Amino acid sequence: MSKLDELIKELCPNGVEYKELGEICITVTSPLKLKKSDYKIEGKIPIIDQGEEYIAGYIDFNEYLPKEEYILFGDHSEIIKYVNFEFIQGADGLKILRTKNQIKVKYIYYCFNNFYKKENGYKRHWSNAKRTLIPIPPLEVQDEIVKILDDYTKSVEELKEKLNEELIARKKQYSWYRDYLLKFENKVKMVKIGDLFEFKNGINKDKSSFGKGTPIINYVNVYKKNKIYFEDLKGLVEASNDELVRYGVKRGDVFFTRTSETIEEIGYTSVLLEDIENCVFSGFLLRARPITDLLLPEYCAYCFSTSNIRNAIIKKSTYTTRALTNGTSLSQIEIPLPPLEVQKRIVEVLDNFEKICNDLNIGLPAEIEARQKQYEFYRNFLLTFNNEEIYALSKQASKQASKQASKQASKQASKQASKQAQNLIKILQYVYGYIEVRLGDIGSIVRGNGLQKRDFTEDGVGCIHYGQIYTKYGMVAEKTISFVEESLAEKLRKVEKGDIIFAVTSENIEDLCKCVVWLGEEKIVTGGHTAILKHNQNSKFLAYYFQTEAFHSQKRKMATGTKVMDVTATKLEEILISLPSLEEQQRIVDILDRFDKLCNDISEGLPAEIEARQKQYEYYREKLLTFKNIND
Structure with a gap:
């Protein structure tokens, strides 16, 4: 038998009297009633009104209700609050109650919450609320009930606080995405x-x-x-x-x-x-x-x-x-x-985010917080259409992170920003078919180092020298023609399957930035005068794009030098590319691969036919990889 059971059995075995709330409480008048325009973010004295927020604001007035125990009732909102500190009443519609005859205020607060039947609707509710019947047991029983409910409330409030933080984070994320997605600017009517x-x-x-x-x-x-x-x-x-x-x-x-x-x-x-x-x-x-x-x-x-x-x-x-x-x-x-079809896809994306935000049972707390930020980001962006903001996303986020956190925290924020950028790209690809992005937004570009031809050995770790990209390799490679010793390979830049190697130094502008896609299973290395693009897209699609006039026109503007020309990795990151979804990238690659095979298979036609096919191939390549600029 619990202590409460014992007390009830001893002190009120035959039951207790019920009284109306209005009989056991008195109404307290606040010395001031503030307008919402008077609310401040900071101040000495809390402002409490009938709103959902426990504390609505702060102020520095000297007139306020002293520190006592109070029950507050929102005459319009029907929200019930317990207060045990000094405060000022905010706005009208707040009933401030204290109990008579040494009845515990906290006990009445719990009872009021439990027994009051809300009417809902925008009207005054106190005339009904004051008739709420409250059981009045002896003080010892009231004390024990309050103690039990306080302990339970503490655990619930801790959980609610965590969930509320998650919900707030979700809503922020939702708002960010909504605004970003729905901004449109001059790109939509x-x-x-x-x-x-x-x-x-x-x-x-x-x-x-x-x-x-x-x-x-x-x-x-x-x-x-x-x-x-x-x-x-x-x-x-x-x-x-x-x-x-x-x-x-x-x-x-x-x-x-x-x-x-x-x-x-x-x-x-x-x-x-x-x-x-x-x-x-x-x-x-x-x-x-x-x-x-x-x-x-x-x-x-x-x-x-x-x-x-x-x-x-x-x-x-x-x-x-x-x-x-x-x-x-x-x-x-x-x-x-925007067109109805685009509206439909925007709604589909934001509905999914909203569902996540409104269901606190989805995901772990950390995931929920991330989802809310992601949701607001996408919601705003889907309704925004500002490509310049997409290009700068990673940089801006990293700068902001570096201002707000230590180096370690900044790296974490930068990774999060990069992940957010990738998610955004996928969303926009779904909604609009493609998105124009910087190479730096879909991956990282690092400069090669070392490696001279005299370093080549008969066997060892596979390597690709920048000069060989011009003379020995086509668009794709699965095996290397040269090797270096393991001890040297440890000091050189590593290339993994799917990476793209650029030759970023050349004696002529047309060959500059010729590239090769590494599709071999083993890691290889490369050296100076190269840049390695590590990314999460279709490698062959990117390689085909790097053969288009759209790429070359940007490359020419970035090149420096006269007799020997060069493009830095930092500048390569600024190259803009029209990027469809991964599925569409693969479809384009399949088409271009078939054309490539036809063009390079001499046995299937006469040289004249091959030349015609080559022109047809180049035409279709340009056609497939050229997208209408949404700014035009």
Whole structure:
């Protein structure tokens, strides 16, 4: 038998009396009620309001409630909090309670949370909450119950804190990706909202009309979620047949919050994703109804949440005592309008990220944190389309990491940034078919060292000298024609299967940067005047690309020297390449390989035919490896 069981058996074996919360508590009046605009990030005194955040902000005022035990009840939000320190009340709608007759405040707090039945809906709830029945056992029993629940709450709070950190990280990652993916800039047509939607204010009714009647989309539905379904609607309102027509809703409608206490929270949006019969929307909202078929509703749910669009909405809003917006102002804002097929793929990508963010059971904590960062990155990027940001991604992330961390931590951050860049490339390849990237974004390029022809031996470790790339090797090699002793090989740059070796020194510009793909199973070495590309793409696709005019035109601009020309590894990393998916790379390689075979098999045709095939091959190679520049 537990200590609690013993106490109950001894002190209240026949049960306990139940009393209404209003009978056992008194209401405390705060000396001040602050507006949200007064909230600060730092300060001596915490500000507590009826919002979900335990502490809403801080301030340095001298008037505040003294350090005591309090129960706080959100008259509109129905959120219950326990406080045992000095604080200032933030905004209206907060009931501050203390207990009578030495009843333990913490015990009543636990009971209130347990027995109170939430009404939901935007109205005042204290008149109902104060009638909540609370069991009143002897103080010794109250003490033991509080002790047990405190211990349990501590373990739960520790878990909740970890999960909350994971969720916050996920949301940051989601927002980053959403904004990055949905920015588009000048690469996608920008259209004014007023050319795509027509606006209407919502229904206004007196208080007696609420709580019964037809479903209504309320401010809270829009503020909390970017997508609305019938199951989300808790509010009811009485509406006439005429009002049902004028304020009706249907799938694809976008709702904006048209008023807020702070300018930062104005114009939050949510999209209705299913038809709801006999449903209306609140007067605190604006309805934007599509007047074209150019937008997917699911795309709108993400597009209007991006930081670019949010900032535009805030700039178009006004603020005196409250922030306000209207259909006329919102109509002037431009949003990106990609093709429907691209919208569909963007939604598919972001839906998957959102599912991960909303399911804390997916993945280990470390994975969840990484996923959230990745999600926000992709969401923003899919709606961004800024190639320059892709090129600079790894460098920017590394610079930021070096400022914020030690050398070791910076390396870790740099690896993470590189991994994030690779994931981004895959996402954009899926959504748009290809992405233009720097060579440095798909791998690393290192300069060779040492190795002269006099170092060659009859056997040993395979090696490729830069001069042999011009004279002895084709595009691909599986065996070397030269070797070096093992002791020398230890000092030279290693080449693994799939690596590409460039000859980066030449007496003529056309031969400069000729390359060979190493496809042998054994590691080999190379020497000076070479650069080695280590990557995660299709090696032969890259090698074919390095034969195109698109590559050569960039190489010419990077070369230095007159009699002997050279291109550094750092400059090679800046070469831009149009990169399709790995599957598409392989398809292109298969086609070019067949052409290559035909062109090089003398037995299959006369020299004239071979020449024609060679021209045809070069034509198709250029065609397959040339992509339309999205900036043009």
